[in-house]
Amino acid sequence: MQSLRQRFGALLPSGLDHATLRVVRERSELLSVRLGVVQPPERSDDLGAMVTVYEGGGMGYAATSDLGDAGLLDAIERARAWARRSAALSAVDWSTAAPRPGDGQWRGPLQTPWRDVSLDRKLALLHDADAALGVNDRIALHAATLWHTRTEIALYDAAGHAIEQQTELLVPDLMAVASVGTDAATRTLSGRGVCRQGGFEILDGVDLVAEAARVGEEATALLEAAPCPVGTMDLVLDPDQMLLQIHESIGHPLELDRILGDERNYAGTSFVTPEMFGSYRYGSELLNVTFAPDVQGEFASYGFDDDGAPAERAWLIRDGILLRPLGSGVSGARSGLPAVANARATSWNRPPIDRMANLNLEAGDASMADLIGGVERGVLMQTNCSWSIDDSRNKFQFGCELGWRIEDGELREMVRTPCYRGVSATFWRSLDGVGDASTVGVYGSPYCGKGEPNQVVRVGHASPACRFRDVEVFGAA
Amino acid sequence: MRATFDTVADHALGRLAPGEDLLLWWAEEQSTFCRFNHARVRQVGAVDQRNLTLRLIRGRRHASASLTLGRGGDEDRGRVDATLAELRAMLAHLPEDPHLLWNEAGGLHIESADEDAAIDADAIVADVARLGGDLDLVGILAAGPIARGFASSRDSRCWHQRANWHFDYSLHLQADKAVKASVAGTAYAPGGADADRLAVSILGARERLALLALPVVTVPRGAYRAWLEPAAVAEILGLMSWGGFSAESQQTRQSPLLKLAAGERSLASSVELEEDTAGGFAPRFTPEGFLRPDRVPLVRAGAHAGALVAPRSAAEYGLDSNGAGADESPESLSMAAGSLDPAQAAALVGDGVWIGNLWYLNWSDRMAARMTGMTRFASFAVRDGAIVGPLSVMRFDDSVYRVLGEGLAGLGNHAELMPDAGTYGARSTACARAPGALIEDFAFTL
Numbered sequence: 027m028q029s030l031r032q033r034f035g036a037l038l039p040s041g042l043d044h045a046t047l048r049v050v051r052e053r054s055e056l057l058s059v060r061l062g063v064v065q066p067p068e069r070s071d072d073l074g075a076m077v078t079v080y081e082g083g084g085m086g087y088a089a090t091s092d093l094g095d096a097g098l099l100d101a102i103e104r105a106r107a108w109a110r111r112s113a114a115l116s117a118v119d120w121s122t123a124a125p126r127p128g129d130g131q132w133r134g135p136l137q138t139p140w141r142d143v144s145l146d147r148k149l150a151l152l153h154d155a156d157a158a159l160g161v162n163d164r165i166a167l168h169a170a171t172l173w174h175t176r177t178e179i180a181l182y183d184a185a186g187h188a189i190e191q192q193t194e195l196l197v198p199d200l201m202a203v204a205s206v207g208t209d210a211a212t213r214t215l216s217g218r219g220v221c222r223q224g225g226f227e228i229l230d231g232v233d234l235v236a237e238a239a240r241v242g243e244e245a246t247a248l249l250e251a252a253p254c255p256v257g258t259m260d261l262v263l264d265p266d267q268m269l270l271q272i273h274e275s276i277g278h279p280l281e282l283d284r285i286l287g288d289e290r291n292y293a294g295t296s297f298v299t300p301e302m303f304g305s306y307r308y309g310s311e312l313l314n315v316t317f318a319p320d321v322q323g324e325f326a327s328y329g330f331d332d333d334g335a336p337a338e339r340a341w342l343i344r345d346g347i348l349l350r351p352l353g354s355g356v357s358g359a360r361s362g363l364p365a366v367a368n369a370r371a372t373s374w375n376r377p378p379i380d381r382m383a384n385l386n387l388e389a390g391d392a393s394m395a396d397l398i399g400g401v402e403r404g405v406l407m408q409t410n411c412s413w414s415i416d417d418s419r420n421k422f423q424f425g426c427e428l429g430w431r432i433e434d435g436e437l438r439e440m441v442r443t444p445c446y447r448g449v450s451a452t453f454w455r456s457l458d459g460v461g462d463a464s465t466v467g468v469y470g471s472p473y474c475g476k477g478e479p480n481q482v483v484r485v486g487h488a489s490p491a492c493r494f495r496d497v498e499v500f501g502a503a
Numbered sequence: 504m505r506a507t508f509d510t511v512a513d514h515a516l517g518r519l520a521p522g523e524d525l526l527l528w529w530a531e532e533q534s535t536f537c538r539f540n541h542a543r544v545r546q547v548g549a550v551d552q553r554n555l556t557l558r559l560i561r562g563r564r565h566a567s568a569s570l571t572l573g574r575g576g577d578e579d580r581g582r583v584d585a586t587l588a589e590l591r592a593m594l595a596h597l598p599e600d601p602h603l604l605w606n607e608a609g610g611l612h613i614e615s616a617d618e619d620a621a622i623d624a625d626a627i628v629a630d631v632a633r634l635g636g637d638l639d640l641v642g643i644l645a646a647g648p649i650a651r652g653f654a655s656s657r658d659s660r661c662w663h664q665r666a667n668w669h670f671d672y673s674l675h676l677q678a679d680k681a682v683k684a685s686v687a688g689t690a691y692a693p694g695g696a697d698a699d700r701l702a703v704s705i706l707g708a709r710e711r712l713a714l715l716a717l718p719v720v721t722v723p724r725g726a727y728r729a730w731l732e733p734a735a736v737a738e739i740l741g742l743m744s745w746g747g748f749s750a751e752s753q754q755t756r757q758s759p760l761l762k763l764a765a766g767e768r769s770l771a772s773s774v775e776l777e778e779d780t781a782g783g784f785a786p787r788f789t790p791e792g793f794l795r796p797d798r799v800p801l802v803r804a805g806a807h808a809g810a811l812v813a814p815r816s817a818a819e820y821g822l823d824s825n826g827a828g829a830d831e832s833p834e835s836l837s838m839a840a841g842s843l844d845p846a847q848a849a850a851l852v853g854d855g856v857w858i859g860n861l862w863y864l865n866w867s868d869r870m871a872a873r874m875t876g877m878t879r880f881a882s883f884a885v886r887d888g889a890i891v892g893p894l895s896v897m898r899f900d901d902s903v904y905r906v907l908g909e910g911l912a913g914l915g916n917h918a919e920l921m922p923d924a925g926t927y928g929a930r931s932t933a934c935a936r937a938p939g940a941l942i943e944d945f946a947f948t949l
Contacts (some may be wrong), residue, residue, distance in 0.1 A: 064598055066558075069568035069589065071582070074552065087548030092573030097551075104549045111625055115632045117543035145596045167755035205756035208765045210870050212757065288540050290681065291641040291673045294862075372928075375550045414865045416877040416896045418679055421949050423875050423898060425867055443868050447898070447949050478643035478671075479536045479550075479926035498949075502868045 027051075027190065030075065030093060031182045037099050038184055042106065044080040044124050045184040048332060049073075049093075050374035052177045055140070059152040060169035061160075067145075074374035079105040084113025085120040089375040123359040125369070127187050127334020134193025135323050137227040140174045148172060155234040159202045161242035164249065166210065167203040170238060172196065173472075181334050189330045195484070196228045197221045197472060200238050204245040211248035211442060213241045213427055216266040217409050221325040221470035221484065244428060247440055254429055254444040254501025260404030261446055261497040262397050262459075265467025267426050268489035270410040272387055273471065275450035276308070276315055277485070279419035280342060281476075282353025283380040286360060293476045294417025297451055298348070300361060306348040309454030314388040315343040317352060317366050318488075324384045325470030325486035332378040335367035342385075346455075354380050372481035379477050384470075384486035390460025397459045397493045399435040405499055406430040406437065407444045415450075423447040429501075443502040456497065461490030504531050504650045505616070505662055510575035511555060512654040515583050519656055520591075526558040526605060528790040529652030532930055535624035537644040539672070542635030547628065549647075552929070555583070556790065559590040563599035566590050604814035604824065606792030609657025613788050616664035620690035622646050627668060627691050630698055634705045635674075638712075641681075642672025646691070649930055651786045663786035665689075665932070670701065671924040673880060674708045680715040680893050683734070683860055683880040684708040687922055711881060717892035720884035726944035728855030728912075730848040730885075733919040736937040738861040740776070740836055742874055743903060745866075748778075748801050749831035750810040754820050759869045760903070764807045768872075768904045771911040775839035776802040778811060780826065783835025784922065785932045789814075795826030801833075805908070837936040841914025845939050850888040851913075856945070857883045857890060861899075872903040875948075898949035906942055915939035 027049050034047040051073040058065040076089040079102065086108025088101035109120075152170045159168035174196050181189040200215040215237055222228045263271060279296040283289060298306075319328050319337035328337050335355050342350055350364045351357075357380050358365030369378035398406065412425030429444030430437045470486040508529045519525055531554070537547040556569040568586045572579045624646045631644065646668035653661040669687040686704035688697040731739075743760060752758035762768040780787060781797035788794060791814045800808040811827035828834070849857060856878075864876035875898060882894040901910075915938035925931040 063601060066600060066603075067566045067593060067597070069566070069586075071568065071570040071586070072554075073571050076548075078548075085546070087546070088551070089548065090551045090573075091553055091571035092551065094573055094576060094578060097573055101549075101551070108547045108549065112537075112544040112547045112628070115544045115628070117540050117545045145593060149596070167757065203755055203757050208756070208761045208767055208870070210756040210761070212869075286540070287639075287641060287675075288538070288545055290540075290675055291643065291671065291683075295679055375552055377546050377548065379546075412865045412867055412869075412875075414863045414875050414877065414898075416679075416898070417862060417879055418896070421877065421896065421898050423865075423867065423900070423949070425865075445867055449949075475927065478538050479534075479645065479930075482927055502871060502873075 027180045031188060033095060033098060034182055037095065037102055042079055042081050042184060043121065046078045046127065047075055047182045048374060049075040049180045052175060052373065054175040056173050057148055057152060058169055058171040059149065059156040061167065062156060064149060072373060076374050077101040077105045079109045080120045080124040081106060081109040082113040083119055083121040084109040084116050085124065086112060087377050118356065118360060123356050125333035125355055127181050127183050127189055129187050130189050130330055130336065132191040132329025134223040134327060136194055136225045138225040140194060140225055143226045151234060155200060155238040158235045158238035159200060159242040161239060162246055164204045164206060164246050165202050165242055166205040168242065169201050170234065171199040189334050191329055193223050194225050195223050195325065198229065198232055198234055200241045202242045202245040204249050206249055209249065211245050213245035213248065214409065215241060216469060217411060219266050219269055219469035219471065221472060223323050223325060223327055248428060248442045251440040251442040254405060254441040254499065255431060256500045258496050259499050260401040261494045261499060262401065262404060262406040262432065263492050264406065264408040265489045265491060266409045266469055267407050268387065268492055269469040269487035270413050270424060272385055272487050272489060273382065273485060274413060274415045275419060275422055275453065277382040277385045279450060280352045281380045282351040282357040282361060282363060285351060286357060289476065292478050294419065297418040297420045300363060302348055303350055303363060307346055307455065308343050308348040309346045310457045311346045312390055312457050312460045313343055313346045313454055316340065316386050316388060317342055317383065318386045319367065319383040321384050324468055324488060326383040326484050328383065331367040331369045332371045333369035335369065337367040340366050352380055352382060370483050372483050376477065376479060376481045379481065381483050382474065382485045386487060387489040389463045389466050389490045391462050392459045393462055394465050394491055397461055397491055398432055398437060400459060400493065401432040402434060404432040405441065405444055406432055420450045422450060441501065445501060446497050446499045448497055453494065456494045457492055458495050459493030461492065465491040504648065504664060507553065507575045508652040511572060511579060511583065514580050515557060516654065516656055518584060518587055522561055524560040524656045526790065526792060527654040528556040530554045530929060531650045532647060534645055534647040534930060537628045539631060539640055539642050542632055542638055542640040544628065557586055557590065559587060559594065561594050563603050564594045564597045565600060565603055566593045566597060602815045602818040604791065604818040606659065607657060609655055609659045609792065611659040611661060611788060611792055611794060613661040615787065616662060617666055617689065620666055622666060622668050622691045623693065626693040627670065630701055631670065634702055638709060639675040640672055641675060642670060644668065644670045645926060645930055649932065653788050653790065653792060655792050659792045661788040665784060669922060669924060674712050676712055676715045679896060681880050682708045682711045682715065685924060714883065714890060715881060715893045719895055720892040721895040722884060722897065722947065724947050724949065726946050728852050729942045729945035730852045730857045731940045731942060732859050733937045733939050734921065735858045735861040736838065736940050737921055737935045738864055738876065739906065740838060740935055740937055742864040744833045744836060748811050748833060750812040750816040750820065750822055751831055753810055759866055759872045761870065766807065770802060770805040770904065770907045772805045773841050773911065773914055774802055774805045774907050777837050778833045779835045779837035779936065782837060782936065783934045785834040789826055789828065793824060793826055799825050834933040838918060838938060840916050840918040840938040843913040843915050843941060845915045845917065848939065849885050849890055851941050852885045853888055855885050856894055857885050867900055873900065874903060875900040897947040899946055900948040901946040906945065910943045912941040912943050
């Protein structure tokens, strides 16, 4: 990448206000064993660069997978042409909003690099996990998967600054489908929510074979499970459902580009408006949420965002009061609101936009026993499997893989197809129990979609178990 | 575009050792993207990308790798060689795959390329900004050529190239009250016929925006007679496509339409669904080197008529492959039209709702095909056969078997072709074709 830096500097013409080169290389491997059969391995080596030129108050970009001199020069010329042509039409005054990256390096945690573990060992582990999923002849489908990615991102600018970052990521996954006739129930390893930065050592903390046996057993048990009760009742959410609740009804509505209207044609707008920051009661006093790109090993940690802003932790909601949005330096300049380092792009071929990184709900002081014990009538739900929310991020409905009925402070029988619905603007005010550190789960998702042109990015969400009062709960028809 | 593909393919195929076979899949685009907010340019630029996927096969052992490439120069050839070496090393550790199926007979040669038509993206950007000047316009322009290529070591070589522009946009009145529209073409010159179509589209959307100025109507939860515009019906079809028509999903009991496939449930007899490759924009060849049939029937007279079968599923379950991709999702799903006149939609509803778009659909009970989602964009309350005002967004929760079954009062007499505006990773070549639908007792739950 250093040679690209030098060639970029040499190829840049004079007269530009500013220019950057963002180079991304992402190498991934997907290994899977399904029903005892090794699936054909898939590798990917995605390498390219985006040139961004600022000139005369305009901005243009050009991305290319041709990293030779001709390709780079062509990208510089095209980006410059678009910067010039769009200057008079621009929604942003880039003469003041153009990001100015500094210098720095960042590396994610890594003990055992993926490449240091033999393919034979990886496939043996997957074989064992896949076999453990098939607990009985009601399991119609079982599969175990490992998805590894290594990313290298470099950001160079016309002034000679350089930021270089790299990390490895691993996503293990398990799935079992139990079936009788045309009825079926699916259980997974937290809905592909077990996502972490690091190497093969991540699996030291995830006993994949033991988890596989549990997943298979629970899928089978769901076939015979009782229907989820229906009515207004208390709801306890495990962290692998909290991750989606936080993501959809706190993360997205706080994205400043949505509030500024950029996403209205696709991902939607937000019920949050600029005047709410600093005073709006988003939730009960127990609600504390941080933008936390600095958590070691969490799925969306980084040292700098894709505009080069240094990543720092920030409180978004404290004691239930909304403090600040999820807006990058560019969005901050457009709105006058405080910024965080959340300009992120899915890869070299898309420009950065406002995204979540790690967005975490901070732990409280209740044990799991406290949370359950405080429920007279309710349901504990685990692992998201269905999500839907309106384009203002207000009216939501979620479904989970598995639930447990709670009565008089005790867990009772397993229930299937548990769902609940509510409204973001009021739901978080019904939060009346936040689990302590012993209940915290660190999860994430590889698939947060947004933006035009479309972009998918990785997000991380850590949360304790939480209890909500008087929620509309229901199940299968 | 074609010359680069041929150069790379010739090089890769020339590097094979005895006993090896190679399948190559090429995806290239040279795109202009311009994002608008408040009818001004939010982000604009160009993306030039080429992606090659190599599947190396030795006997029944195989593995694949994809990599981005430049223009076929020395650097690219070196990366192709390194990738082949990695795959070769990997095969030594893999067992035989009992479900491998590819076109070993080879000899597939398909050429499909548009005449080079000029698309002046600069002019489109300027025209959108001018036409949208006083409007709160938000949207995305995607323009330029897209290509897909296939080559194999068994004398197959195929090429598919299209150039188009697609402007997907919405006009906003306030908060979430907006009109959604899109317009596309294969050429664009200032003052030309396509420029006229862009102007007509934005003018039409502007006229519809006036209806949103009426007082907002908030309806209580309950069941409503509803007219769903084709875009809303396409959202339901999109959810059904999420494993619903997949042979593998049906065989492994995951399909949300399992009860339809098993004959336990049916849809209304007017429902006809097929994968209409001949009427779509996707290539007619597959990464395994097979020719896609023009049409694959999926639902006939409301009953299951077939599934999308990828080569792996064909090998595993003893089925005939029918050109489906690995995920067995439709790329050109087409729903047959009915007899209702969409111009009379409000009158047909009488008292109820007129839904322009649905949004964020998901399964609330997958195995019962019960779905949930939101109304979005221009949706209206209807009384006495007339629109009385825009609808506050509402959540629905209802079964596919009811909405397209006993609840389906009729389908519109024109099935609208809707190109997919999706650009995740690359510009989509998918599309859907659907008519509007009149639904009895459409269930709003929040």
